[in-house]
Amino acid sequence: MGHEWCSTRRRSAPVDEFSALGSEALHTLREELRGDYARFRERGLKLDLTRGKPSAEQLDFSNELLALPGDEFRAADGTDCRNYGGLHGLPELREIFSPLLQVPVEQLIAGDSSSLSIMHDLVTHAMLFALPGGSTRWADVERPAFLCPVPGYDRHFSICEKFGIEMIAIEPTAEGLLDIDEVERLAASDPRIKGMWFVPKYSNPTGTTVSEQDAERLARMTTAADDFRIFWDDAYSVHHLTDHRVTIAPIVALCEAAGHPDRVFVLGSTSKITFAGAGVSFLGTSPANLQWYLGHIAKRTIGPDKVNHLRHVRFLKDAEGVQKLMERHRASLAPKFAKVQEILADELGGTGIATWTEAFGGYFVSMNVLDGTAAEVIRLAKEAGVALTQAGCAYPYGKDPRDRNIRLAPSFPPVADLDTAMRGVVLCVKLAAVEKLIEQGQQG
Amino acid sequence: MGHEWCSTRRRSAPVDEFSALGSEALHTLREELRGDYARFRERGLKLDLTRGKPSAEQLDFSNELLALPGDEFRAADGTDCRNYGGLHGLPELREIFSPLLQVPVEQLIAGDSSSLSIMHDLVTHAMLFALPGGSTRWADVERPAFLCPVPGYDRHFSICEKFGIEMIAIEPTAEGLLDIDEVERLAASDPRIKGMWFVPKYSNPTGTTVSEQDAERLARMTTAADDFRIFWDDAYSVHHLTDHRVTIAPIVALCEAAGHPDRVFVLGSTSKITFAGAGVSFLGTSPANLQWYLGHIAKRTIGPDKVNHLRHVRFLKDAEGVQKLMERHRASLAPKFAKVQEILADELGGTGIATWTEAFGGYFVSMNVLDGTAAEVIRLAKEAGVALTQAGCAYPYGKDPRDRNIRLAPSFPPVADLDTAMRGVVLCVKLAAVEKLIEQGQQG
Numbered sequence: 001m002g003h004e005w006c007s008t009r010r011r012s013a014p015v016d017e018f019s020a021l022g023s024e025a026l027h028t029l030r031e032e033l034r035g036d037y038a039r040f041r042e043r044g045l046k047l048d049l050t051r052g053k054p055s056a057e058q059l060d061f062s063n064e065l066l067a068l069p070g071d072e073f074r075a076a077d078g079t080d081c082r083n084y085g086g087l088h089g090l091p092e093l094r095e096i097f098s099p100l101l102q103v104p105v106e107q108l109i110a111g112d113s114s115s116l117s118i119m120h121d122l123v124t125h126a127m128l129f130a131l132p133g134g135s136t137r138w139a140d141v142e143r144p145a146f147l148c149p150v151p152g153y154d155r156h157f158s159i160c161e162k163f164g165i166e167m168i169a170i171e172p173t174a175e176g177l178l179d180i181d182e183v184e185r186l187a188a189s190d191p192r193i194k195g196m197w198f199v200p201k202y203s204n205p206t207g208t209t210v211s212e213q214d215a216e217r218l219a220r221m222t223t224a225a226d227d228f229r230i231f232w233d234d235a236y237s238v239h240h241l242t243d244h245r246v247t248i249a250p251i252v253a254l255c256e257a258a259g260h261p262d263r264v265f266v267l268g269s270t271s272k273i274t275f276a277g278a279g280v281s282f283l284g285t286s287p288a289n290l291q292w293y294l295g296h297i298a299k300r301t302i303g304p305d306k307v308n309h310l311r312h313v314r315f316l317k318d319a320e321g322v323q324k325l326m327e328r329h330r331a332s333l334a335p336k337f338a339k340v341q342e343i344l345a346d347e348l349g350g351t352g353i354a355t356w357t358e359a360f361g362g363y364f365v366s367m368n369v370l371d372g373t374a375a376e377v378i379r380l381a382k383e384a385g386v387a388l389t390q391a392g393c394a395y396p397y398g399k400d401p402r403d404r405n406i407r408l409a410p411s412f413p414p415v416a417d418l419d420t421a422m423r424g425v426v427l428c429v430k431l432a433a434v435e436k437l438i439e440q441g442q443q444g
Numbered sequence: 445m446g447h448e449w450c451s452t453r454r455r456s457a458p459v460d461e462f463s464a465l466g467s468e469a470l471h472t473l474r475e476e477l478r479g480d481y482a483r484f485r486e487r488g489l490k491l492d493l494t495r496g497k498p499s500a501e502q503l504d505f506s507n508e509l510l511a512l513p514g515d516e517f518r519a520a521d522g523t524d525c526r527n528y529g530g531l532h533g534l535p536e537l538r539e540i541f542s543p544l545l546q547v548p549v550e551q552l553i554a555g556d557s558s559s560l561s562i563m564h565d566l567v568t569h570a571m572l573f574a575l576p577g578g579s580t581r582w583a584d585v586e587r588p589a590f591l592c593p594v595p596g597y598d599r600h601f602s603i604c605e606k607f608g609i610e611m612i613a614i615e616p617t618a619e620g621l622l623d624i625d626e627v628e629r630l631a632a633s634d635p636r637i638k639g640m641w642f643v644p645k646y647s648n649p650t651g652t653t654v655s656e657q658d659a660e661r662l663a664r665m666t667t668a669a670d671d672f673r674i675f676w677d678d679a680y681s682v683h684h685l686t687d688h689r690v691t692i693a694p695i696v697a698l699c700e701a702a703g704h705p706d707r708v709f710v711l712g713s714t715s716k717i718t719f720a721g722a723g724v725s726f727l728g729t730s731p732a733n734l735q736w737y738l739g740h741i742a743k744r745t746i747g748p749d750k751v752n753h754l755r756h757v758r759f760l761k762d763a764e765g766v767q768k769l770m771e772r773h774r775a776s777l778a779p780k781f782a783k784v785q786e787i788l789a790d791e792l793g794g795t796g797i798a799t800w801t802e803a804f805g806g807y808f809v810s811m812n813v814l815d816g817t818a819a820e821v822i823r824l825a826k827e828a829g830v831a832l833t834q835a836g837c838a839y840p841y842g843k844d845p846r847d848r849n850i851r852l853a854p855s856f857p858p859v860a861d862l863d864t865a866m867r868g869v870v871l872c873v874k875l876a877a878v879e880k881l882i883e884q885g886q887q888g
Contacts, residue, residue, distance in 0.1 A: 059526040067511045082503040082719040084495070112556055113749050120744040124568060139583065162743045275526040278751035299606045300564040305557050305749070307722035
């Protein structure tokens with residue numbers, strides 16, 4: 001296995017075919033592609049590859065939830081789930097997810113439907129109230145900053161932008177992995193740097209997974225800020241696409257062993273396990289962090305929706321129940337991801353105008369097109385009725401410095417629509433590349 | 445009806461009997477009461493009158509929800525409620541509550557289970573981002589302040605305390621109503637005063653309801669702050685205890701007519717209609733306020749739990765369905781409130797050591813005992829196994845200046861337990877009063 005488990009499955013090897021074409025050949029190719037594009041546009045399609053939304057078929061897997069908990073309303077300890085109370089969430093739900101998120105059950109709490117809300121509230125409260133180990137609230141720090149491995153998740157970046165937290169992009173290594181040296185260097189050097197966004201497994205959008213060594217270095221590293229926090233968004237912990245069920249290091253235990261128990265917030269949810277809009281979420285962290293968070297959140301709520309917790313307990317039963325459900329998701333998703341790979345390889349393989357990721361899990365394919373053409377590809381696709389996520393979405397402030405990254409989200413449309421949409425996308429990638437190469441030739 | 449609809453039903457008339465007793469009679473009475481108290485304490489009870497929690501019987505009324513929405517998951521407009529999206533909440537749910545909360549459906553949004561969370565988030569965001577009409581965020585205001593009619597709701601006050609917002613208590617008029625003159629005077633005089641907590645109907649804890657005239661004056665009044673907001677917590681809008689279904693003025697319309705459309709946030713929830721811990725909540729306000737709120741909240745969530753919205757739509761059906769359900773609650777609650785009134789009248793009527801409210805609706809009885817004895821009553825009750833809400837809970841910072849107010853919450857225990865608990869409470873009220881009168885006699 002070697003380092004494979006901490007990486008993505010493969011990337012296409014650029015062979016520079018397009019850039020090797022002479023001017024005349026490029027012009028001929030442009031005419032062909034313009035014709036193909038015009039015909040594609042005439043079809044008047046309306047297809048959407050923007051967000052990592054589960055498909056209706058996937059949501060159907062959890063339809064049992066719609067009639068649960070039935071006539072039961074008591075938790076294992078006798079709690080009436082219908083009434084007020086219980087900030088931690090149901091113990092039996094936390095027990096199911098404790099091994100999956102690798103957080104001891106007493107350090108794991110369950111919330112309402114969205115882990116995004118927990119992340120948002122953690123940052124909000126850190127802005128307004130000093131964290132354990134910290135001496136000031138972030139609102140009183142001049143230009144607080146976060147490390148943001150790129151490409152990354154736009155909704156993480158939106159939270160920073162909202163609160164005026166500066167985002168420092170961390171470009172990946174040549175292998176597409178986390179640049180841990182750069183993370184260590186920056187975290188150690190600048191007390192303004194208060195945190196880091198990180199999707200440790202099957203990441204959004206590149207599908208990479210953190211290595212055990214890098215997880216250990218994150219836990220051990222020296223930080224200039226005494227209240228540095230890693231937002232360890234384990235959104236895809238059980239979202240495998242192959243037989244190779246990738247595992248990651250238990251970060252809560254690593255941080256504790258490294259003498260930095262308060263360093264990490266582990267986030268998770270069932271948004272892509274049960275119902276995207278009606279699931280349950282989790283926060284796992286140190287006792288001190290938990291006390292800080294619960295103390296603040298107690299002024300906001302008398303407790304999460306325990307009936308929904310009970311509903312999920314009855315449906316999922318145990319950690320193995322979650323894994324079994326995820327096998328059904330995989331069976332639905334894997335052919336879609338295979339279709340994307342097939343079309344990308346067939347149409348763009350060897351052209352040298354695009355590279356892309358193929359992940360062991362998660363929800364996305366991250367594609368890099370020819371520098372300076374991503375926005376144009378997205379514009380062309382949009383005009384032809386194929387919606388792609390906004391250009392630059394995977395970068396802080398929506399600014400992709402090389403204008404090359406496109407996030408593909410194949411989960412929602414049926415395979416036939418996905419096929420059509422992807423054929424349109426690769427056409428746009430080629431057309432934009434040829435236009436750019438001709439433009440560069442004219443300038444050169 | 446006259447002004448009756450805007451007030452509570454009646455208060456006991458103090459006749460000063462205890463204070464008229466001579467020293468010897470007081471000492472005899474003390475010996476009797478001490479004996480009664482000792483015997484009561486020996487029973488080793490464990491009863492709870494602390495919070496306005498619905499009883500298990502009340503929660504049973506909504507047990508249909510436990511198996512809903514069944515096999516349906518589509519909203520009226522075809523939306524798949526299981527998936528992401530829809531910040532406003534289901535239109536059909538908002539339609540049910542629009543007439544009840546007197547907010548046009550397009551200005552009313554539905555959220556997750558707690559209106560407390562919406563109030564908390566409104567204040568949080570107002571601290572960090574200027575409100576429509578405001579030029580600065582509240583965090584940049586020196587000593588921002590809120591008007592707090594007392595006695596009031598402790599969870600409102602906790603939000604102010606959390607964010608360092610100064611609370612200015614507004615004592616009621618001699619009739620126990622809102623001192624609107626004082627509210628107008630303060631709001632007009634001090635730009636630091638940014639808001640006001642207000643439960644307009646069957647208020648917590650006194651059960652009072654705002655008059656149409658006072659509502660109009662709140663809408664019309666001049667405020668020194670250009671971003672003054674009334675948090676109109678209509679928590680008990682349909683929570684009647686008598687045939688007299690009290691109505692209140694439509695504050696959103698009044699504010700609009702008065703040229704202050706952004707003045708009010710209307711809050712509501714089904715916490716005391718369906719399930720206290722698993723209901724739905726509402727925010728009704730001006731289009732500008734709504735845009736401000738949704739813009740900020742969009743970074744926190746991809747939308748509320750729409751399956752729970754659908755569940756409530758299927759169960760409640762329409763506004764009349766809500767009213768019918770509330771009739772069942774009334775049938776369960778009214779005998780409990782009657783029992784409290786009966787015991788208070790029998791045991792404390794004519795003693796001159798306590799006054800209390802009798803409301804047309806809501807969840808509480810507010811009792812004022814002899815000045816300087818509320819904390820002692822609560823301590824005595826606790827030692828005898830009857831939990832009452834913490835002394836001073838209905839006042840900012842938990843400080844009741846006259847140490848006299850006790851909030852009684854009769855909803856949760858069965859009538860027999862309530863009877864026992866209340867007989868203990870009145871005993872403690874009497875014992876504390878006699879001890880105080882003897883102490884005062886010795887000093888005088």
